[in-house]
Amino acid sequence: MNTQNRLSVKDLLSFEFIQALFNHLMASDRQFKGLNFNLKAHFRGVHAYTDKDGHLLYFKPRFAKDGNKWIKPMYHDNSGFHVGEPKARFIDGKKPLYNLPLLDKNTMPKPAKVYFVEGEKCADALTNFGITATTSGASTSLKTTDLTPLMGCHVVLWRDYDDVGDKWQTELSQRLHEMGVSVDVIDVDTLAKEYHASTSQIMPKGFDVFDYIEILRQQGNDDRHIIDKILGLPRLDAQAYHAKSAGVNNNDDLTSIHASTTAKSTTTSTGDNAKDSEKWGELIPFDEVKNVETPFPLDAFPKDLAHVIERTAYYGQVPLSMASFGVLGAISHIGQGFIDAPYLSQGYNPSSLYLMVQGESGSGKTQTIKITHKAINDHEKQSYQDFMENKISYENEMAGKTKKEMTAFKNQNHLPKDPRAMFGSGSIQKIMQGFTDGNYLNASYTIDEGANLLEGASLKSETAGASIGALCDIYSHGKAERITISNGNAQAAYDVRLTLFLSAQEVALKPALNDIKLNNQGLLPRCLFAFPPDNRGIRQLIKDSPEHDPTLQTYWKKCHNFLSLPELGAKRKKMAWQAPALAIAEKFWQAVEVSQTKGGINEHYKAYASRMVENATRIATLFAWFKGSRAIDEADILGAIKIVEYSMAERRRYSEIVTDITDAERLLQWLIKNAYKPSNHGVGRFFYSSLQQALPKDLRAVQVLDNALETLSDGNYVCLVDMPSYRRTKRVIELNPILLTA
Template sequence: MNITTSIKPDTILANCTLLDPSDETYLNHPIIERFGSPSQPIYVDQCNVDINGVSYDNPLILPIYDGQLNLVQCAVLQDGQRVQVMPDGLAQGFARYGHFDHAEPIIVTYNLEAFFKIAQTGYAVALVILPSLCDAQHTEFKPFDFEQMQYAINQLSKAGYTKLYMPVRPEHVQLEGFQKLEQDTALRLLNQHIVIDEQGIKTDYLIELYKDDGIEDVAIFIDESIKRLSSSGQWGELLPLAQPETSVNSTYPIHALPPLARDAVIAIAEHVQAPIGMTAQCVIGAMSHIAQAHVNAPHPFNPQGEPCSLYLLTEGQSGSRKSTSRNMADKAIIQHERKQYELYRRDLEQWKSGQASLNKKDKEAYSAENPPPHDPSTLYSDITLESIAGLYVDGILNNASIASDEAGQFFGGYTMKGDTRTQAIGGYAKLFDDGFVERTRSKSNLNGSGRAYDVRLTFNLQGQHEVLSDALKDPVLRGQGFLPRFILTIPENLAGTRLQDAIYRSKNANHDHRLIAYWTRCEYLLDDCPRPQGGQELYNGRYVIPMNDEAREIDASFYNMFEELQGKGKRYEYLQAFASRASQLARRLATVFAYFEGLQRIDAKTLTGACEVVKHSLNEWAMYADIEVKTESDAERLIKWLIRKCIEQKTSSLSKTLAMKGAPSHLRKAKEFDPCINELIEFNYVRLVTINKSTYIELNPLLLE
């Protein structure tokens, strides 16, 4: 049976056999024999299944759920083979066993054997779906594996499940990765290495979650580990206080990209060993370059739409594989350009031959009747606005990209410095907004002056923090709207983790089916561009990809959300120039996604994904402290006052009634005071205790040290 990647999960399960743990077929299934039994019914497809050219014999099927416990996908498992997720190819949730209760613990694991074992204990357990789940031995994780873990954990956390625990060995070579998960999410780690002190004798135990381990031992380990966490860290770690809606999630929303592009992003990251955010920006840059020549983004007031061109900016350290990532993402474009350039060189030689033997007068006549061919190049790494404007005005170019991993040269170059900067900023802004460029030369040199309409430019700039920092904080570049047009990401630095074993060195990117599919799609859009359907009108060779009704509702909600967040005291009060463009950037990015996927309309899923990328960009801009003026929150003011009063009175607690009366003036009513206290409790700064029927605010001892 051949399964397509678009098949719905309920259809998959309907065609499977549900086996009971007492069935002999259940006990003899290769996955159960290899990884143990969850003592729960399992779904098995009792056929030979072919997925993307890979055969799966009698595979086990795991349902995948999102944070609201809705069935969203299925995972296809066979011992020793890569896990396949249907549809979309990338897990957008987790597998689960047990009853999920917001008040009870949920154990999260990335290991199939542990998943089955924990399921037998009665604890609710969630399994992060990694492609390597069924590998014989899996001890090393890629950066994307940790991102997948964080994605599943955040889904549960956002759905209200806060008692999340993950067993982990303390000597794991990538322990820092798990510790970062604990730091960045609601997850708490359960140390599998424990020491038990009985009558003065200390005994070391390393708890393993293997299929042959006793259920009672595993249950006791989880029980005791959770109790130790509760008793040893009653206060918990002091977390940074922030204003509402100020949490920054630096993980790039890879799930937001279309499936084909998303797989390419992951594949490039694996082969190049570059951060996901960096490879994602490179792939989006390639898609924007291709799409801008053929489609326009929908505009609320202009039926002809607006350019879908994108300005992209990525910060990356020296040696972070910026060039290699971009070259791999642009491979189809580069090859296409090379073919076009070879044709141009041939035509140029013919043109030169045609006038070689002519005198000066005849050459002029020949050139007038036979204009020389133009260089078809559209990818530039270092070109000034003056030069590219001339190419537009002269009709040589209609669509171009400036793609460079030396963004410092761009921001520090002559064009963006001194007297020419203001003109350049305005020129790039007009190109972005209207696809319009104008070049005006002096009266003594009018040749080359003129205007060009309906031209397009994509930026894909990458550079080091040391070089970009001053430019990104430049008030002129921000205030005149140049930087706010950019989608920014600041991916993690992978230096020190990019080890290459024999398996890695045996891989060949040119044979990776994910990249082949992506490059093939790019080639198709470059060579044999599909025309609009359904009577869509062409405007100078481009057509608008409209939004459907659901997408329009999402667009309105997204606009209103970011409009409200620009208000006084809100998240983007000091990032108004950036936040005000969020809706526009999301529509453009959604247009690029839709064109690449071959959609005739922007649907809800596509626009939602684009919104996630834009939200990520705004959070990244907010990381530059000089852009967003940090104001002290009410919770910060209150805790400072509480600390000062406790130190003055040499106590660790204050009466809540007296604290409210003496608090900063605008917090002396319960309506304002209680939310601040609740925030301080949530972030482990204070807790409420009852003494003789009176409520007291007790401070975390760490604050009084």
């Protein structure tokens, strides 16, 4: 099995890995973010699933807080973290058992005995005492797990004390029996009686292996006594267990103490609700659902840049989206001076980007720029020092000369010009003047306090219209004009470039994003957006220095090498297309066009959508250039498309131009109202195809309906299920039963 470019089990133990994983989940998993976990307080461990030789296949991080837990399968590859199981890595499509290398019968103690429990935490609790233990993970995952490594072993089943555990044990014991595997089960009902006798309390529902060991520790037992008690627990062989499950037993004593949690439920939907609590989770208020960041597509970036983003997020303790926009801002600042971007087959545009990211005071904006723009800052500093030395030398040469000599000297020696081209303050007018004065050909307005621009004189004074127009012109045409009130006889500069990287607090961004002038004159529609979650309160103190990080050192060196090259000005190279990449871009153009039609996802955002393809070609150009390619390939444009789609989703999410009730809320009201119709697939169940016919017309559009369903699913209001059928798989929307118990 190919294990190259994968994490190892050892990697899972490093703090660096855990921090990167936490940052990824905060940025990409809505349920995880909604539970407000703190890494230091709520991280419980990572469970590794490997092949028989110990090579990591996937893992399950575990977080727990106030009775809520989050544990899902994940894996990592060249493009980063992914939630889900890497089925391509499984043999015959079957998941491996947990602790699979321990099940090698050549190395197991004889006779080969394995405890099979519900969940990794319980398996670890036993293996910590040298007892071989395994699990399939969730109680519902038996059918998808390869159980054949258990053949030739004697298996002891130890279920949780609840109905789900009883069902799990019955199914598993039957499957193992059919495989010819010898099976015993821990008699949990008898254990419950002993628990009551020793504590005068009822054994809690869900009581498991881990809980049992904790009780023994609290009673003062050492490891040797705990092992003896585990090995001496009452057991039933398979035949006795199945007879007992069928009702041939005397459980009256326990029943008189407490209604047995293993009794089969006779309730209908109410009982099912209790069973399905893990499936559904708590309802998340709509305000919280609507404000969850769009999952950030780290895999959109070339591998080297993706690693830089991860390292920046780690050292800066910032979301991936903030780190990625920092990287985009840096490569735009540098790359705009060397390369122009093709717009489909219709000429060329500057490769410059306009970026806006939200970040509150102290959220890591400044640290992000320090890391991603370090090479640029170092270059600016050195260039300024050289300029000052040349200026002093020039002034010294001028001193003592006669007027005639001074004139002759000036004609032969131009006054040195300040070469700095990255600005964190000042007006748009001043930056444009630097272009027209010939101080620089390429510049960036990189600012971590965006209110200085958004609420400053440039965009608020009587020259605001001219400032906005100037920003739009230089973005689209590479032309800069000195801004005056009348703009009459203004000086101009051509073939110049400007990158805008603006980080701002919500109090500054919110009014700007709803400013008619900024929208209608086209400045905001040219921008890419990110509104990441606020990491304050969940960050960890990072004592390592980014200065010594090899990934960042390589990135800074590459940036420095580019900055050391002479500027090309009007002779910038023109990036080419590989034919398959151009076909993808053209197809994307058509898709964006359709999205702006009535009922389309971008119907109300046409100004923004109309810039999506252009921004995608600019990003793809920068990716190709930074890799050293002469043409945009498929990976470049596909990654760029992911980023502009992310930005567009963020812009829609943030907009205040919404109705008092969202599409998702209207859909939920309709589902509840129509939950009991006999045409449904059971109470509270709907076929997706039927919804498209029955819903109000403005909710039927595929993109509108899918987005509304996604919001409801994120909030645990509905569950989306694919149901196999005679002809094809049907999609079923299942309403959370708690919504039907009025």
